[in-house]
Amino acid sequence: YLALIGNALIVFGPIVSIFNFYLCNIPQLVIVFVAAAFFYLLSTCLTSAFYFIPGIVNLPYLLVSIGVSIQEIFRFALFLAYLFTERGYERNLKVKLLYGKFAWLHASVAAGLGFATCHALLLNGNVLSQSYGPGTLYLPNCPTITYFTHHSIMTLLFVLLNISWMIIGFQGYIKKSVLRIISLLVLHFAASLITVLNNKKDSCLYVLPTLASLVVIGAIISTVELIIICNKDE
Amino acid sequence: MSNQEEERLLNGGDSQINSDLQDNAIKEEDSDSEAVETINYDPTLDSDNDESEEGITTRYSENIISLLKPVSIAMIIVIWAVHTLSPILNSSGVPVSSAVMVYTESESDSGWLKLGGALLNALIVVAMVCVITVILVLLFVYNCYKIIYGWLITSSAVLLFTMGWLWLEFTLRAYSLTIDYFSYFFLLYNFTILGVVSIFWQAPTIFTQAYLIVVSCMTGWWLTRLPEWTTWAILAAVAIYDVIAVLTPKGPLKLLVETAEKRKVPIPGLIYESKKFKLGLGDFVFYSVLVGRASMFDSVTMFACFVCILTGLCLTLFCLGIFKKALPALPISIALGLIFYFVTRFGVTPYITNNSIQQINV
Numbered sequence: 287y288l289a290l291i292g293n294a295l296i297v298f299g300p301i302v303s304i305f306n307f308y309l310c311n312i313p314q315l316v317i318v319f320v321a322a323a324f325f326y327l328l329s330t331c332l333t334s335a336f337y338f339i340p341g342i343v344n345l346p347y348l349l350v351s352i353g354v355s356i357q358e359i360f361r362f363a364l365f366l367a368y369l370f371t372e373r374g375y376e377r378n379l380k381v382k383l384l385y386g387k388f389a390w391l392h393a394s395v396a397a398g399l400g401f402a403t404c405h406a407l408l409l410n411g412n413v414l415s416q417s418y419g420p421g422t423l424y425l426p427n428c429p430t431i432t433y434f435t436h437h438s439i440m441t442l443l444f445v446l447l448n449i450s451w452m453i454i455g456f457q458g459y460i461k462k463s464v465l466r467i468i469s470l471l472v473l474h475f476a477a478s479l480i481t482v483l484n485n486k487k488d489s490c491l492y493v494l495p496t497l498a499s500l501v502v503i504g505a506i507i508s509t510v511e512l513i514i515i516c517n518k519d520e
Numbered sequence: 521m522s523n524q525e526e527e528r529l530l531n532g533g534d535s536q537i538n539s540d541l542q543d544n545a546i547k548e549e550d551s552d553s554e555a556v557e558t559i560n561y562d563p564t565l566d567s568d569n570d571e572s573e574e575g576i577t578t579r580y581s582e583n584i585i586s587l588l589k590p591v592s593i594a595m596i597i598v599i600w601a602v603h604t605l606s607p608i609l610n611s612s613g614v615p616v617s618s619a620v621m622v623y624t625e626s627e628s629d630s631g632w633l634k635l636g637g638a639l640l641n642a643l644i645v646v647a648m649v650c651v652i653t654v655i656l657v658l659l660f661v662y663n664c665y666k667i668i669y670g671w672l673i674t675s676s677a678v679l680l681f682t683m684g685w686l687w688l689e690f691t692l693r694a695y696s697l698t699i700d701y702f703s704y705f706f707l708l709y710n711f712t713i714l715g716v717v718s719i720f721w722q723a724p725t726i727f728t729q730a731y732l733i734v735v736s737c738m739t740g741w742w743l744t745r746l747p748e749w750t751t752w753a754i755l756a757a758v759a760i761y762d763v764i765a766v767l768t769p770k771g772p773l774k775l776l777v778e779t780a781e782k783r784k785v786p787i788p789g790l791i792y793e794s795k796k797f798k799l800g801l802g803d804f805v806f807y808s809v810l811v812g813r814a815s816m817f818d819s820v821t822m823f824a825c826f827v828c829i830l831t832g833l834c835l836t837l838f839c840l841g842i843f844k845k846a847l848p849a850l851p852i853s854i855a856l857g858l859i860f861y862f863v864t865r866f867g868v869t870p871y872i873t874n875n876s877i878q879q880i881n882v
Contacts, residue, residue: 313581316588318835324831327824331863333882334871346880353882381577405881406824408868413876415819425879437879444881477881484879 290418293438297406297414300445306397314384315396322400324365329360330408346482354478358471361452364397366502367460390456391515398452404447428490436490440481445495447477450504457511469507473500568595584837586794588830593805594733594740595826599815601741606692625747634749642753646761653765653772660788661662661779668788673720676735676790680715683738684708719790732792736801740808743815747829755854759804762848777846797837803849810857817865820872824864828856
């Protein structure tokens with residue numbers, strides 16, 4: 287029980303906290319959250335179609351690249367859906383979906399959390415359910431922590447990454463900033479491709495620290511975006 | 521924004537539709553319950569004085585979330601029940617069969633036989649629902665309220681007592697808890713009476729809502745015991761029936777709604793009311809059945825169906841604001857749920873399993 291609870295808290299603790307203390311205060315964000323989760327599900331379904339191409343399983347870098355590309359396309363599609371909805375509200379109902387100069391920031395955090403939650407549920411849900419019961423599993427590439435804890439930590443890092451990627455993405459799409467979009471793609475490709483090395487010997491020593499560094503970079507860029515928004519005149 | 525524009529925004533329709541949900545899955549005695557399978561928006565419940573533009577979108581979003589929460593709670597409870605109570609029920613040797621099913625699935629049957637049999641079972645269930653809805657409409661039209669409410673109260677009491685018995689017993693067994701017989705029946709009796717009073721008379725809103733969720737969870741859990749192919753066929757058939765019954769001019773539910781509108785009386789039935797929206801209990805039941813059945817296969821399919829149902833419900837509620845009339849709540853959610861169940865089962869699960877083994881994150 288304890289291992290299951292601990293691993294679940296590692297992954298879902300931040301998600302539940304952000305949802306409960308931030309999203310729930312602005313009801314519109316909960317709907318954005320649900321929509322984002324659905325878009326992530328769509329992207330995963332489409333990516334899984336490529337999985338069945340004969341031989342592609344032996345080309346993990348290609349499969350991961352395809353997955354990242356599809357996910358980025360759906361991130362942009364989510365942004366367009368949000369923009370379309372917001373403009374529909376303004377045109378037909380003469381109201382905005384969200385108010386204030388942080389409206390886009392709120393929406394991007396909610397969308398990022400939606401992506402992150404669906405990612406965590408799909409990728410970690412199965413693994414978590416297997417962690418319950420007697421016994422555990424260690425892998426040679428990371429013999430100091432259990433497979434389930436390693437998987438949970440990696441999922442946690444991707445949860446945080448997804449939130450920062452969505453902030454960067456939304457700001458990039460709104461401002462049509464090539465620099466932001468390129469940095470988003472670089473971060474996402476780097477994070478996902480580094481996980482392919484997880485089955486190598488002693489991968490624990492460089493994969494998790496690299497992911498943590500990318501989380502810090504993503505957080506710094508997101509903070510810079512927040513500062514830019516704060517300094518912007520309304 | 522002018523008052524007229526605000527009213528246009530907030531007035532999503534003032535009609536409600538009932539349909540009957542008959543629970544005949546396994547038990548020998550019939551247990552009928554009424555359920556509304558549509559969603560309705562009641563602007564008269566709006567007492568918020570905040571007329572700012574920001575207040576309007578916030579209020580509408582709050583109303584949507586006020587339905588998402590109970591639906592999510594109901595689905596989570598059924599998932600718990602499927603994984604905790606069903607194994608105990610299965611081990612007790614109660615056969616999975618139904619008085620209304622003409623075809624009983626068997627492992628050795630071919631795919632085509634299972635499909636044909638499941639469609640036949642689904643047709644019979646929908647026909648039964650249709651007949652009971654027509655009877656309800658006739659009773660309502662001819663002002664037979666005593667018969668309607670007597671029927672509703674009896675079926676709800678029987679459901680709460682029998683299912684409550686099962687749930688309490690299996691929960692005690694699942695967690696190795698003990699209780700004496702006197703306390704057991706004292707709890708069960710009070711649970712049933714409180715439920716009937718809360719739903720049909722007066723009680724704090726939280727009690728009414730909680731009991732409506734409990735009723736839908738119990739019914740949904742019971743229906744997850746149906747054979748797999750039959751379950752999917754029934755879900756699809758009931759979603760199609762919901763569209764026909766609510767949207768066609770002579771649909772029984774549409775007639776019920778119009779009659780209620782003319783008389784300016786509420787439609788009798790098990791309806792979950794939250795702020796401005798009213799959702800029929802039948803919707804809770806079938807959402808829970810879909811997610812419960814998906815959870816029997818894998819957690820990936822379960823989460824996918826969970827997300828799809830919430831998305832479908834949000835889409836339905838948006839359509840409600842656009843079309844401003846009662847809409848069937850099942851079709852979009854059930855369609856998305858069914859599609860994504862099969863896509864995740866046969867496509868996404870192998871891909872995700874491979875990624876989990878390789879420890880790859882995308």
